[in-house]
Structure formats: structure tokens, C-alpha cells
Amino acid sequence: MRPKASEVPSEPGEGHCTRTVEQGAFCIARCNCGWTGPARRARAKAREDAAAHLER
Numbered sequence: 001m002r003p004k005a006s007e008v009p010s011e012p013g014e015g016h017c018t019r020t021v022e023q024g025a026f027c028i029a030r031c032n033c034g035w036t037g038p039a040r041r042a043r044a045k046a047r048e049d050a051a052a053h054l055e056r
């Protein structure tokens, strides 16, 4: 009997998980795939960058 792989471990580059990081006065969207958005003054803008990246 072989154990079933019920859960596939998330591999780097597989799927996209974005988050926003603050860097000084700026907010930058980042993804676990290595993508980084442009520095934004507003977190809302960084979120938009992240959303746009996820749609790709």
C-alpha cells in the first residue's frame, strides 16, 4: 500500500502568494514567486499591483 499524497507541498514558483511590505515611507507588493512590485506611497496602490500580478 502506498501512502496517498493528500496534500501537495507548495513549491517555490508554484502559485502566487502576494503580500505588501513597508519600506520606509513606501509600500511594496511582493510575491513568493520572486516578483516585486514598484514602490508605492499608498498601500492601496501596492495592493493593486499585487492584484494585477495575480491576474496574470
Ligand SMILES: [Zn+2]
Pocket: 015, 016, 017, 031, 032, 033, 034, 035, 053
Ligand atoms: Zn507571483
